[in-house]
Amino acid sequence: MVRFFRYLWENFKEYIILIILILLSLGALSLNQQREIKKVRAVAFGSFAFVTSFISDLVNISSLKNENERLREINAELMLQVNKLRQYGIENQELRSLLNLKDTTKYPIHPASVVSRSLSRSQGTITINVGRNDSIKPGMPVFDGQGLIGIIYSTSEDFSLARTLFNTDLKLTVKNERSRVNGIMKWNGENLVIVDVPKTYDIQEGDRVVTSELSSIVNVPIPIGVVIGISKVEVGIFNEVQIKPFSDINGTENVFVLKVVESKQKNDLELNFFNRK
Amino acid sequence: MKFNYFIPVLVFFPVLILQTTIIPLIAIQGIIPDLILILLVYFTINNGQIFGTVQGFVYGLLFDLITGSLLGSAMLAKTLSGFVAGYFSNENKRDFYLRSYMFSVIVLICAVIDSMIFSFLSSADLTTNIFSLFFENGIVSGIYTSVISLLILVFFILRRRF
Numbered sequence: 001m002v003r004f005f006r007y008l009w010e011n012f013k014e015y016i017i018l019i020i021l022i023l024l025s026l027g028a029l030s031l032n033q034q035r036e037i038k039k040v041r042a043v044a045f046g047s048f049a050f051v052t053s054f055i056s057d058l059v060n061i062s063s064l065k066n067e068n069e070r071l072r073e074i075n076a077e078l079m080l081q082v083n084k085l086r087q088y089g090i091e092n093q094e095l096r097s098l099l100n101l102k103d104t105t106k107y108p109i110h111p112a113s114v115v116s117r118s119l120s121r122s123q124g125t126i127t128i129n130v131g132r133n134d135s136i137k138p139g140m141p142v143f144d145g146q147g148l149i150g151i152i153y154s155t156s157e158d159f160s161l162a163r164t165l166f167n168t169d170l171k172l173t174v175k176n177e178r179s180r181v182n183g184i185m186k187w188n189g190e191n192l193v194i195v196d197v198p199k200t201y202d203i204q205e206g207d208r209v210v211t212s213e214l215s216s217i218v219n220v221p222i223p224i225g226v227v228i229g230i231s232k233v234e235v236g237i238f239n240e241v242q243i244k245p246f247s248d249i250n251g252t253e254n255v256f257v258l259k260v261v262e263s264k265q266k267n268d269l270e271l272n273f274f275n276r277k
Numbered sequence: 278m279k280f281n282y283f284i285p286v287l288v289f290f291p292v293l294i295l296q297t298t299i300i301p302l303i304a305i306q307g308i309i310p311d312l313i314l315i316l317l318v319y320f321t322i323n324n325g326q327i328f329g330t331v332q333g334f335v336y337g338l339l340f341d342l343i344t345g346s347l348l349g350s351a352m353l354a355k356t357l358s359g360f361v362a363g364y365f366s367n368e369n370k371r372d373f374y375l376r377s378y379m380f381s382v383i384v385l386i387c388a389v390i391d392s393m394i395f396s397f398l399s400s401a402d403l404t405t406n407i408f409s410l411f412f413e414n415g416i417v418s419g420i421y422t423s424v425i426s427l428l429i430l431v432f433f434i435l436r437r438r439f
Contacts, residue, residue, distance in 0.1 A: 014326050014363070021334045021356045028341075028349035029398070037348060044342040048293070055298045116297035118344035122399040122414070124307075125345040127297075153345060161345040166307065168399060169347070189396065190413070250307050 038154060046156025049127045053115040053159075060113070060253055067253075074145065107220060108259040110134055112142075114252065115159065122189045124166035124249065126150065130257060131158040139217055141258045147223040147246035148211060149255055160257075164249050165192055165224070173215035174224055177208040185209070185224070185243065192225065194241040201239075203227060209243055220260060285320045285332050289339060292316050297344065308418050310425040313340060314391050317355060318362045318384050318426075322374050326363025333359025347399045354394040358387040376434065384426040389419035 009016065031037050112128040130136050132155045140152045142162045150164035151172075163170045166187050174185040174194060179202040183194040197203060207227045211218040225245040296312045303309070313336055321329025336359075337352035365374050365383050374380060396414035 014330070014360070017327055018330050018356070018360050021330060022353060025334070025337070025349045025353035025356060028338075028352055029347065030349075032348045041342050041345065041348075044339075045345060048290075048343045051290075052294050052298050055294055059298060059302070116294075116344075117301050118297060118346060120309075120346065120395065120399070120414075122396050123344075123346040123350070127345075163345070250301065250304060 041161075042154050042156045045127060045154070045161050046131070046159050049115050049129070049156070049159035052127070053113075053129050056113070056115040063253070109256045110136065110259055112160075112255050112257055114255060117250070122166075122168045122187070124150075124164035124187075125153070126162050126164055126255075128160050128162060128255060128257070129158065131155050131160050133157050134257075135259060136160050136257055140260060141211070141218045141220070141222060142255050143222050143258065144247050144252045144255045146248070147225065148218070149247055149249055149252060151217060152257065165245055166249055172217060172224075173212040174209050175212035175214075175221070176203055176227075177210050179203065179207070182212050182214055183241070192243040192245060194243065196238045197230075197241050199237055199239050203230060203239075203241055205229065218258075218260075220258060222258070281324070282328075285316070286335065288316060289313070289336060293340070293343065305421065308413075308421055310422040311388060311391065311418070312425070314355070314358060314388050314422055315384055315426045315429065317359055318380070318387050319375070321359050321362040322366050322371060322380075322383070325366045326360060329359035329363040329366065330356055331359070333357070350395050350398040353398060354391045357394060358391040361390055362387050376430075378427070378430075380430050381423045381427040385419050385423035388422040389415045392416075392418040 110130055112130040114126050115129050117126045118124065126142075126149070128142065136152060136155050138152050138155060142149045142152060148165065150162040150167070151170060152160050153163045154161040168187050168189060171184055171186045173182060175182050181197075181201045181203060183197050183201075185192065185194045187193075194203075194209070205227050209224045209227060210221045211224060213219050213221065223246055225243040227241055228244045229242040231240045231242065292312050296309075300309050300312060317329065317333055317336055320332055324332075333355035334352055337350075337355035340346070340351040340355070341348045362383060365379075367374075374383060393411050393415035396411070
């Protein structure tokens with residue numbers, strides 16, 4: 001018996017090692033949601049991000065001049081828009097007070113910089129330079145001036161890892177801003193799509209898509225993108241709606257984290273998977 | 278224990294820093310070259326198939342932990358890539374494989390395998406066209422990695438001459 005195993009080892013050790021390592025890798029695939037793994041991951045990317053933040057700062061300095069010019073331009077445009085919105089705001093406040101509605105439009109945000117990114121067609125993640133010390137928690141949305149970038153997935157003391165919209169594991173409830181139709185949006189490896197949309201729903205190309213208040217992850221309306229196509233599935237009753245994100249998700253450098261104040265009452269009612277033990 | 282066995286792990290970290298900070302700047306349509314795979318192929322050709330298989334596993338594990346991708350996806354992809362690269366670890370042809378266009382061909386083969394397995398595991402979705410997924414994620418990404426490996430090769434050959 002021993003001689004047989006020795007024969008196997010001596011003649012096929014490359015394959016034996018390969019099979020063992022493949023089995024270990026497949027085993028690891030099922031451990032992703034374990035708390036211990038999340039802790040190890042937080043330590044690993046936290047330590048690594050500490051180093052990459054220096055390099056990232058150096059890289060970003062070179063692009064600061066161009067960005068400053070672009071920001072000045074955007075600033076001027078925004079100033080004009082703010083004036084307009086201020087007028088609407090006053091009108092809105094007056095109308096709300098007439099109807100006795102609560103105002104829920106103030107959200108705390110925290111600025112951050114992207115220190116490293118893992119670009120892949122299916123597992124997009126970014127590391128940002130704010131963490132638990134800044135009261136950042138998993139589940140908080142990350143966005144830039146244009147729209148939603150992703151969701152915080154894991155945090156260390158000073159850094160956080162966020163899944164971008166280009167990550168197949170991120171699924172969000174979104175809403176058509178015009179027709180108020182809700183749907184589930186995900187990245188399918190090629191496109192950002194709203195899946196299983198009944199053909200009777202009113203969705204048109206050019207419609208703006210925002211996060212839905214029905215979402216248990218992001219229940220604040222943050223712009224996501226614009227509808228660029230509706231694939232007519234010949235068989236069945238559902239369509240697939242393609243979305244083009246507003247943000248340059250793979251290129252963005254400066255972002256904000258929306259520190260959504262969790263409503264315990266609401267979380268107790270809803271199934272929020274980020275809080276699930 | 279040979280010190281040589283630790284060199285690939287030591288080199289891994291600076292290369293991963295490059296991979297996550299500088300390399301995204303040269304992304305084309307979200308596709309980036311994989312420097313870690315180039316490193317894996319280089320060390321595997323130098324040290325043999327078993328070494329490459331284990332090294333691929335370790336690289337994949339570290340990559341998954343640090344970048345937040347699905348734990349096990351890069352582990353499996355890089356283990357198999359290291360194993361395949363090991364077939365080119367022939368002592369008599371080692372110099373030819375490392376110092377000629379063949380290096381880029383080996384990188385291309387391994388990068389295609391690596392990208393296909395990684396994308397398959399991390400985006401298994403029956404509604405997606407699997408062939409276009411494999412083409413975009415596997416072949417295009419593999420070609421880009423291979424081109425970069427060719428540039429690195431040319432750089433080192435020229436540096437030796439002058």
